[in-house]
Amino acid sequence: MRAGALRDAVLRARDTYGFRWVHLTDDAVPPGTLRVLARGLQGEGVRWYGFARLEAALLDPAFSEELAAGGCAMLQLGVETASQRLLDGLGKGIRIADVGAMLRNVARAGIRTY
Numbered sequence: 515m516r517a518g519a520l521r522d523a524v525l526r527a528r529d530t531y532g533f534r535w536v537h538l539t540d541d542a543v544p545p546g547t548l549r550v551l552a553r554g555l556q557g558e559g560v561r562w563y564g565f566a567r568l569e570a571a572l573l574d575p576a577f578s579e580e581l582a583a584g585g586c587a588m589l590q591l592g593v594e595t596a597s598q599r600l601l602d603g604l605g606k607g608i609r610i611a612d613v614g615a616m617l618r619n620v621a622r623a624g625i626r627t628y
Contacts, residue, residue: 517550538564545571552584563588572616578623588626
């Protein structure tokens with residue numbers, strides 16, 4: 515589903531059923547989708563959480579702040595291993611040295627992690 519369509523579906527469901535929380539159950543919502551959702555839900559009274567990967571976008575504190583402003587309450591992040599060799603072998607594309615900064619940025623924005 516396109517990010518804009520997801521935002522529209524969330525707002526329609528909110529208006530129809532009156533809910534205020536959404537759990538995104540995709541195994542890893544891409545950063546671009548998270549950004550569009552956050553921008554589209556800012557000020558709409560909907561809080562949300564979901565699964566995401568440790569992506570380079572999380573190195574930018576402004577990205578986490580934007581997510582929080584758009585209703586993101588928690589990100590369920592996969593930290594599979596602290597072994598760079600294993601992460602490289604699995605093709606995860608993350609650097610262990612960056613994980614601490616990513617988690618700090620999310621926490622400073624007020625987003626919980628799981």
